[in-house]
Amino acid sequence: MAGGSLKRCALEGKIIVITSGKGGVGKTTATASIGAALALEGKQVAVVDMDIGLRNLDVVMGLENRIVFNIVDAVKGKCKIKQAAIKDRRIENLYLIPASQSDNKDILNPEAMVRFCKELRKEFDYVLLDCPAGIERGFENSVAPADEAVVICTPEISSVRDADRVIGLLYARSITPKLIVNRIVPEMVEKGDMLSHEDVVEVLSIELLGLVEMDSQVIISTNTGVPLVLQKESSAGQAFRRIAMRLNGQKNLPIEIPQSSKSFWKRVGQKIGIGK
């Protein structure tokens, strides 16, 4: 991404699009969690809901009742960025720019988004764009201003297929995407009932940013609006914190592979010579 870094001066923020192609793989959860984790690292972060007409990043973050202005108002110049960006209640430096619920994706266009993100760069260190599912207008709008891309994929064939398509489209726009494999169930992988992250990485062959285990805390967090990354016992939350650290430049942080507690004891048993 030589071109991307050239056009940005050193003090300006990075625009990262979080995309997947397929719906329901955890883009919104990932955006909220990575955004929160980056803010906890002390960065100024804006998370932007690009799913115009079907917004839900605000609900996941528990900020639904504070929306006055939205991204469409901000892009069209009806309000200032500061007015549209809602400050998170719990985490310092984290802001949400919500989508409009009453419009559709055609109200924005890639050129307007590039202009808008140029403004956002000046205010924030990281801008995370929560891309809608699909590869149509909403995708175009989200990808046009992005410097980097994170592709979320679950260990299912349909999700891998769509992620593959999206990766092709990102490469076509000279963006090198990074991969997060979400919702891994270690017990199923061990039994061979689920694709392992190696299988997914083999097909997609892009840099792996992190592996996230299936975690019921995600649903609790979504319902209560408490950020996942603040829950110490949530494996997914901790995985997203490590992903945020890697995004923030800690390239050497090792990738932890989710393992079932059963397999842990099995391995201990093997070490000390009991069991098969």
Added chain:
Amino acid sequence: MDIQSQDKSQVRLKGVKEGFYVTLDPTLPQVFLEEELTRLFNQLQHLASNSRVILDIGETQNRQDVVESLTAFLKNKYHVKSVSAPQREQQMTEDKPRKLDMPGNWHQHHTDALIIAGRVRSGQKISAKKHLVILGDVNPGSEIIAGGDILIMGNLGGTALAGQPDNEDAIILAIGFKPIQIQIGGIIAAGLPTSSAHTIEFAHVENQGIIVENYIKANPFGRLTWPVVR
């Protein structure tokens, strides 16, 4: 209209580097053939005299009498220099492949083969005029099309169409043969059983059906005596 187009296909003449190339059906009556030749050669006027004529009677054997009488007819009436049979590839003598086998002889050979490296992803489509060689994987959801063979030095997971539109001699070969669908010429094999064999496999047409075999075991080109251009 019908008759005209039929006539056209029965006796045809075209100019080639060496002279004139005449294609005709020797089973037709002699009189008709001579009439047609007269019509065609009259148009050539003075170009016909002293020219070389290649007479192609198709695959039909044992019609040397027709060739001889027509040779005499053309020589007498139009003073052509020679009348010969076309060089057929099947009639290639032993000398020619021997010469081809000598090193350096293929330096002049040009090929339309497309050789590319990298991963072909879902939704991407690659089409080659003739043979297609991909160094890398072909992911499910992609489509690769070739006029000739398809050789994948990696996993084939997408749809592969070889020998398009009608070359049923083409093959599809992959190191990891797991395609969604393959097509050779006009023959389609959909819903292939997923083989988990970690061997190099290839698909070819046999008795109007597509057969997938272990490439090393079947060794389809092992019985060719000389290396030939494909």
